[in-house]
Amino acid sequence: MAVVCRNLRAFAQKTSSLRCTPNFLRLYSQSKPAPPKLVTVDVDKAGVATVTLDRPPVNSLNTGLLEELGVAIKDLEANKTRGIILTSSSNSVFSAGLDILEMYEPKKQNLSLFWTTLQNTWLSLYRTSIPTVAAINGHAPAGGCLLALSCEYRVMVGPKFTIGLNETQLGIVAPQWFMICMKDAVGRRQAEMALTAGKMFSTQEALNIGLIDKMVSNKEEAIAEAQKFIAQFAKIPPLARRMTKESIRQEGIKYMEENAIDDLKAFMDLVVQPNIQKGLGMYLEAMKKSK
Numbered sequence: 001m002a003v004v005c006r007n008l009r010a011f012a013q014k015t016s017s018l019r020c021t022p023n024f025l026r027l028y029s030q031s032k033p034a035p036p037k038l039v040t041v042d043v044d045k046a047g048v049a050t051v052t053l054d055r056p057p058v059n060s061l062n063t064g065l066l067e068e069l070g071v072a073i074k075d076l077e078a079n080k081t082r083g084i085i086l087t088s089s090s091n092s093v094f095s096a097g098l099d100i101l102e103m104y105e106p107k108k109q110n111l112s113l114f115w116t117t118l119q120n121t122w123l124s125l126y127r128t129s130i131p132t133v134a135a136i137n138g139h140a141p142a143g144g145c146l147l148a149l150s151c152e153y154r155v156m157v158g159p160k161f162t163i164g165l166n167e168t169q170l171g172i173v174a175p176q177w178f179m180i181c182m183k184d185a186v187g188r189r190q191a192e193m194a195l196t197a198g199k200m201f202s203t204q205e206a207l208n209i210g211l212i213d214k215m216v217s218n219k220e221e222a223i224a225e226a227q228k229f230i231a232q233f234a235k236i237p238p239l240a241r242r243m244t245k246e247s248i249r250q251e252g253i254k255y256m257e258e259n260a261i262d263d264l265k266a267f268m269d270l271v272v273q274p275n276i277q278k279g280l281g282m283y284l285e286a287m288k289k290s291k
């Protein structure tokens, strides 16, 4: 503030009609609003945090949102939060998955930061000792499904929304750690069928194969079910819970710890291929035209 004030005073002296008054400073700071937050966090009286993805229109996962989500999880861990409910501010989309604009005609440095941030945030969510629930209040394709799968419990608003890892439909292969998450939830056989077809499941279909745990009819019910799931852990000794979660999720955790660099390289090499770039461009065009 002191530097801003000094600069303004110098500017005011030059123009002589301006003074570095509180009113002038308020007008100056109002003209430069802070960028909107992409993730909001509300902690209730019971110590349960609702973490809301808030990047309209579709919560596509760009570097900024992923970074904020990662920081939010770390902060909640430091504050010994009792549970995390991950949801969306949209009425129809939980998350549209990775932001395709981060991958289309990218600068190398930005692309690398994007993927590394995704890896780190995913690992933070997947392995956090805090109980996690996805309250899926809209469509959750690809990376949106990955976020939900990384939580311990999934409650989804139905029946009209869809969820799944649809990568093969886009002509791409979901990274191994996406596949591990799907296997964690539905088992190897169902995961193979879902992933090879790139199937998007209706809420009822997702419930039938265990991709979600509960179907509800609105967001309020989803949050209430999520709170119920988290409340059961009040009676479980936290260390035993934490060690059990870490142990049962060992395959995914170990995979990322050992393969992050190779995974980044594979992604970077693939995305810049001319045929992939062409495909991404066409996909973006098709989404615009379908409006």
Ligand SMILES: CC/C=C\C/C=C\CCC/C=C/CC(=O)SCCNC(=O)CCNC(=O)[C@H](O)C(C)(C)COP(=O)(O)OP(=O)(O)OC[C@H]1O[C@@H](n2cnc3c(N)ncnc32)[C@H](O)[C@@H]1OP(=O)(O)O
Residues within 6 Å of the ligand: 057, 058, 060, 092, 093, 095, 096, 097, 098, 099, 100, 101, 103, 139, 141, 142, 143, 144, 166, 167, 170, 172, 173, 174, 175, 267, 270, 271, 276, 280, 284, 287, 288, 291
């Ligand atoms: C693709 C990767 C390529 C190479 C890398 C190779 C391998 C590595 C593995 C990479 C793994 C990727 C996993 C992913 O997550 S990829 C993203 C997959 N996501 C999708 O396919 C979802 C696409 N979106 C939708 O289906 C619909 O938008 C949705 C059902 C979510 C919502 O529909 P609705 O009708 O409500 O909104 P739209 O009108 O469609 O969209 C509104 C605007 O938002 C833009 N949009 C939508 N999704 C994305 C996105 N994922 N990224 C960027 N932008 C997106 C859409 O274009 C509209 O924009 P405007 O026209 O308003 O400008």
